Amino acid sequence: MMGNRTMRILFLAAIFAAFGFGGGTARAEGDATSGQKLFGQRCAFCHSIAAAERKPLGPELAGVFGRKAASIADYKYSPAFAALTVTWDDKSLDEFLVAPAKLAPGTPMAIGVPQAADREDLIAYLKSVK
Ligand code: HEC
16 A cells, blocks of 8 residues: 555645646746736737727727627627637637637738747736726
8 A cells, every 4th residue: 555655745746747847838827917018019909908999900808708709799700700609718719819810710810829828928818807
């Protein structure tokens, strides 16, 4: 039988492996403050984060996390985008942001976010804008 100490070491090893400590790559959560900066640089030109403000080029994103894609009733989405059935969560936003046109061919949102850490930060920020 394994002793208590062995169990504890195995348990810690599993946690270290799961979170990638030492590797320095995986992070548990994105950083919303950094995400806000990135949003200002790359997204705010087309997107407002206020529910009552519409920018000419894209739908407002207040409360977008947890919402069904393309669900702002008076916004005219592209046909491929309007046909999406996803609900925006960590996974679907990540998949969309890495390559928007892959999820929605023909979308006017042409530029993705190639860096995984940037996407995590942006998603953390989007979660925070209610
Ligand atoms: C050139 C303008 C433009 C830029 C820049 C842009 N977007 Fe978009 N975005 C759009 C448009 C237009 C749509 C609607 C897509 C469609 O109709 O195909 C959209 C849709 C979205 C949606 C889904 C909204 C919904 O109602 O389902 C999210 C989330 C989103 N964008 C996030 C971002 C983020 C984050 C960035 C910055 C990294 C960004 N966008 C940059 C134009 C842009």
